[in-house]
C-alpha cells in the first residue's frame with residue numbers, strides 16, 4: 001500500500017493567499033490539494049496542521065473514500081466551510097496520488113472524458129456599460145463562448161465585481177475589510193441596460209452571465225429575472241441569500257431566466273432542497289469548498305437526476321490546484337454546464353506550474369498523471385502570508401448589507 005508518511009501545509013501569497021496541502025507517501029509520490037478559504041485562510045491551515053495531519057500518517061493513500069468518511073464522521077462536528085475545505089484538500093491530494101500511481105490523469109479515474117474540453121466563462125467588468133462591453137468584446141475576440149458581465153452603478157462609488165484591474169479581479173484587497181455602499185434600485189435599473197448594450201455589440205451567439213452576489217430580495221430577483229428574459233442570460237447567479245431556500249420558489253414563479261447558486265455551499269445538504277425542488281438550473285459548488293472531488297461527484301449525481309447542471313466556482317481565490325481538480329471533474333461528469341475561469345496572475349502561475357490549457361473558449365486538464373499541477377516550494381516560500389479581507393457592504397444609510 002502507498003503509505004502516507006508526511007503531510008505539509010504550505011501557505012504562500014504570490015499576489016494573494018493560498019493554502020495548499022501536500023501529502024507524501026513512502027515511495028516519494030505526493031499529491032496536492034487546495035485548502036484556500038478566502039479571508040479566513042489560517043483557520044483551515046490550523047485545522048489541517050493541528051487536527052488532520054497527525055491522523056493521516058500511516059494510512060493507505062489509496063483508500064480515498066474511507067479517509068473521507070474517517071475525517072467527516074470522525075470529527076463529530078460535521079460540515080461548515082473550514083471543515084469541508086480541509087477534507088477537500090485531503091481528498092484532492094489523494095486523487096492526485098492515485099492518478100500518479102496509476103499513470104493516468106484523474107479524469108480517467110472518474111470514468112473518462114464525457115466531452116472534448118470544458119466551456120469556461122471569463123469576467124468582463126468595467127466602471128461603465130461602455131467599458132464593460134469593450135472588455136466583453138475583447139473576451140469574445142480571445143475566443144470565449146461565455147462571458148460574465150458586471151458594471152459600475154451610476155451614482156455609486158464602488159460595485160461588487162468591478163475591480164481596479166480589468167483582467168485580474170481580486171476582491172480580498174485590504175488588511176481590514178473595505179467598506180462599500182449599495183443601492184438596490186439603482187442597480188436594478190442598470191443591469192438590463194448593460195445586457196441590452198452587450199447583446200447589441202456582441203450578438204446572440206455568446207452566452208452572457210451575471211452575478212447578483214446575494215443582494216436582492218426574492219421579489220426583486222423575480223422582477224430582474226423577468227426584465228432580463230428578453231436578453232436570454234445564460235444564468236443569474238446568487239440572486240438572493242441562499243440560507244432560506246424557500247425564497248427560490250418565489251423567484252421561479254416569476255421568471256424563466258436560469259438560476260445558479262452554490263459557491264458558498266459546502267455539502268450536499270446545502271444543495272439538496274434546491275436541486276430536488278428544481279429551483280435552480282446550475283449548481284456552483286466546487287472542489288475546495290465542498291469536500292473535494294469525491295463529495296462534489298455526489299452533488300453532481302444528485303443534480304443529474306433533476307437536469308441541474310454544474311457550474312463550478314473558479315475565482316482567483318481558488319488556487320490552480322483547485323482549478324485543475326475542477327477541470328478533471330468537469331471533463332468527466334455527464335451534466336457539466338460551464339466552468340468559471342478567472343485567470344491567475346503570472347506570479348501565481350509560476351508558483352503552481354500546471355498542465356491545464358485554454359483554447360477557443362474552453363479548457364482541458366491535460367494528460368499528465370494525477371491532477372497535472374505542482375507547487376514550486378522554494379518560490380512559494382518567498383511569498384509570505386498577507387492578511388487580506390473580503391469587503392463589507394452597507395446601504396447608503398449605513399445599514400450593514402450583504403456582500
Ligand SMILES: O=C(O)[C@@H](O)[C@@H](O)[C@H](O)[C@H](O)CO
Nearest residue numbers: 038171211263314315317340
Ligand atoms: O462568482 C464569483 O466568482 C464571485 O462571487 C467570487 O469572486 C467570490 O466573491 C469570491 O470568490 C469570494 O472569495
Ligand SMILES: [Mg+2]
Nearest residue numbers: 211237238263
Ligand atoms: Mg459569485
